[in-house]
Amino acid sequence: MPFLSGKQAFLEILKQEGVELMFGNPGTTELPLMDGLAREPGIRYILALQEAVAIAMADGYAQASGKLAAVNVHTSPGLGNAMGMLYDAMHSGAPILLTAGQHDQAMTLTEPILWSDLPPVARPYVKWSYEITRLEDLPRAVRRAAKTAFAHPSGPVFISLPVDVLNAERELDLLEPTRVAPRIRGDRAAVDAAAELLARAKRPVLIAGDAVAHGDALAEMAEVAELLGAPVYTECVPSTCSFPFTHPLYQGPFPRVGPPIRSLLMQHDLLFSVGGDLFTLSLPSDVEPMPEGLPVIHLDVDPWEIGKNYPAKVAILGDPKATLPDLAEALRKRLTPAARKEAEGRFAQSRGAMEARRRALRERAAAEAGRTPITPLSLVAAAVDAIPDDAAVVDESVSSSIGLRELLGSREARSFYGLRGGGIGWGLPAALGIKLAQPARPVVALVGDGSAMYTNQSLWTAAHDSIPVVYVIFNNASYRILKQRTLALKGFSAEDDRYVGMDLVNPAIDFTGLARSLGVPGELVEKTPDIAPALKRGLASGGPYLLDVRIDGAFKG
Structure with a gap:
C-alpha cells in the first residue's frame, strides 16, 4: 500500500474516478487541497470568483461529458453561496462530487470563525452527505460518493474535508471504483401490459423526459413514437433535447400550468411518460391538470417519480434505452393492420400541426x-x-x-x-x-x-x-x-x-x-x-x- 497524505490520496482517487477538472473557489480551509494540486498535473483547476459559478459550471460539465464533476468550496459561507445552483444540479441529475474544506478537528469544539456542521447544510440537495473524520475512511467515503453520484437516479453528493484529514499521512488502500450498471431493463410483464394498452389506444400522447437524453435513448424513443404515430412533448421543465426538435412528431414542451395541460390531455385517451415529470407546475390553479380516468403508463429510472402525483396503470422501473426496444418489439406483435393505418394518420396529423406552428412563428418573426x-x-x-x-x-x-x-x-x-x-x-x-x-x-x-x-x-x-x-x-x-x-x-x-x-x-x-x-x-x-x-x-x-x-x-x- 502506498504511503500518502490525505490530500494526495484524495486527488489520486479522483483521477481514478475519471475526474479531469476541478471547479472551485478556495479559502483557508482548502489550502491543503490547493497545495496538493500544485503537484497534480492530472487535474486542471478552474477558478470561479463565486461558488454559484463553480457549481453551475460543474453541472453543465457533468451533463455534457457524462463524467464526474468535482467542485471544492470554502467551508460554511462557500457552501451557503453554492446552495442555489446545487438545487438546480439536484434537479438536473448531474453527477457532482461537491467538497468543502473544514477546520482542523482539534479546534472545532471551540466553534472557530466560519465553522459549522456542514453535512446537514448540504443534505437537502444531495444524495449523500458526509464528513470524513479519519484518514483511514477517506478512500471508502470518496469511492462511495462517486458510485452514488452515478447510480440511478444520478445527482450530486457532498463530502466535508477537515484540514487535519488532508494533512495526515499513512499507508492507505485506495480501493477501486464501483459503477452500478445503468441499463435496467423493465419488467417484461409490465412492458407487455403497456404494449397492450398502447396498441388499443386511439389518441395516445407521449412525454419524453430528461432520462431519455441522459440515457442516449432518442432513437429508441423515436421508434416507439413512430410505431404509434403519437405526438411527443418534452416534459414541463425540460433541460435537454430528449426528443429531436426536427422530428415530425415533436410538439414542443408541455405547458407548466394546470388549465392548458388539462386542455391538451383532454384530446387524448392514453398518456405514456418516459422519464417525464407529471407535472412540474409554475403556479397553483383550481383546475386539475390530469383529466379523470385518463390511463397513465409511466417508465422511469427513479421509482419516486412513478405514480408520485397520479396513479400509473402500468408502472415500469427501467432505463429508456434498455426498455424501449422491448416495448417496440411488443408493439409490432400487437399492432393490427387497422391500428397501423390509424398510426399513419396520427403521424400525418402531428407533422402537419408542427409544420403549421413553425410556419406561423416564422411569418410572425418576419413581420416583427x-x-x-x-x-x-x-x-x-x-x-x-x-x-x-x-x-x-x-x-x-x-x-x-x-x-x-x-x-x-x-x-x-x-x-x-x-x-x-x-x-x-x-x-x-x-x-x-x-x-x-x-x-x-x-x-x-x-x-x-x-x-x-x-x-x-x-x-x-x-x-x-x-x-x-x-x-x-x-x-x-x-x-x-x-x-x-x-x-x-x-x-x-x-x-x-x-x-x-x-x-x-x-x-x-x-x-x-x-x-x-x-x-x-x-x-x-x-x-x-x-x-x-x-x-x-x-x-x-x-x-x-x-x-x-x-x-x-x-x-x-
Whole structure:
C-alpha cells in the first residue's frame, strides 16, 4: 500500500474516478487541497470568483461529458453561496462530487470563525452527505460518493474535508471504483401490459423526459413514437433535447400550468411518460391538470417519480434505452393492420400541426423584424438562423424564449441544455462547463439579463481560461416574468400599472462594458438584421464573446 497524505490520496482517487477538472473557489480551509494540486498535473483547476459559478459550471460539465464533476468550496459561507445552483444540479441529475474544506478537528469544539456542521447544510440537495473524520475512511467515503453520484437516479453528493484529514499521512488502500450498471431493463410483464394498452389506444400522447437524453435513448424513443404515430412533448421543465426538435412528431414542451395541460390531455385517451415529470407546475390553479380516468403508463429510472402525483396503470422501473426496444418489439406483435393505418394518420396529423406552428412563428418573426426595440421572437428566429448546426445551445432566456424549441434544429442528446431546477443564474457558468466538456463544438448561450446578473463573474472565468462561449443577453431591462405573473394577480399592481422591484434601470446595465471589464469583448445590438452578423463575429472570434441585445420588455397581452 502506498504511503500518502490525505490530500494526495484524495486527488489520486479522483483521477481514478475519471475526474479531469476541478471547479472551485478556495479559502483557508482548502489550502491543503490547493497545495496538493500544485503537484497534480492530472487535474486542471478552474477558478470561479463565486461558488454559484463553480457549481453551475460543474453541472453543465457533468451533463455534457457524462463524467464526474468535482467542485471544492470554502467551508460554511462557500457552501451557503453554492446552495442555489446545487438545487438546480439536484434537479438536473448531474453527477457532482461537491467538497468543502473544514477546520482542523482539534479546534472545532471551540466553534472557530466560519465553522459549522456542514453535512446537514448540504443534505437537502444531495444524495449523500458526509464528513470524513479519519484518514483511514477517506478512500471508502470518496469511492462511495462517486458510485452514488452515478447510480440511478444520478445527482450530486457532498463530502466535508477537515484540514487535519488532508494533512495526515499513512499507508492507505485506495480501493477501486464501483459503477452500478445503468441499463435496467423493465419488467417484461409490465412492458407487455403497456404494449397492450398502447396498441388499443386511439389518441395516445407521449412525454419524453430528461432520462431519455441522459440515457442516449432518442432513437429508441423515436421508434416507439413512430410505431404509434403519437405526438411527443418534452416534459414541463425540460433541460435537454430528449426528443429531436426536427422530428415530425415533436410538439414542443408541455405547458407548466394546470388549465392548458388539462386542455391538451383532454384530446387524448392514453398518456405514456418516459422519464417525464407529471407535472412540474409554475403556479397553483383550481383546475386539475390530469383529466379523470385518463390511463397513465409511466417508465422511469427513479421509482419516486412513478405514480408520485397520479396513479400509473402500468408502472415500469427501467432505463429508456434498455426498455424501449422491448416495448417496440411488443408493439409490432400487437399492432393490427387497422391500428397501423390509424398510426399513419396520427403521424400525418402531428407533422402537419408542427409544420403549421413553425410556419406561423416564422411569418410572425418576419413581420416583427423591423421593430425597434427587437421583439423576443425576432431575436430567437435570427439567432437560430445564425447558430451552426453542430452547436450546443444553452437556454436561460426564461420568458423571452418564445419559439426557441420549435425553430431550433437540435436533434441529439447533447445539443441542447436548459434550466432544470428553475434557480436563475445558471446559464452563464453552465455554458462554460458544457464547452469544457465538448471543446470541439460551438457553444451559444441565450441568457436573460436578470439571470446574467446573478453570476456575471462567469465572464472573468471565460476570459481567464480562454473558454470560447458566445453569450447572447436578452436584455429587456426587467424581470419580465415577474411582471407577467404580478399582472395576472389582478391586484394593486395591475390597477396602478406599478411593478415594484422589477425594473433593471436607473442606471441601465451596460453588459458590454461589464464584459469588457472582466476580459470579454462584445457589442451592443439594437436591430434584428444586425443579430446574425454579430453572432457570427462572436463565433469567429475564437474566444468568449458577448452580445447585448436590447429587446422589447412589453409584458401585457
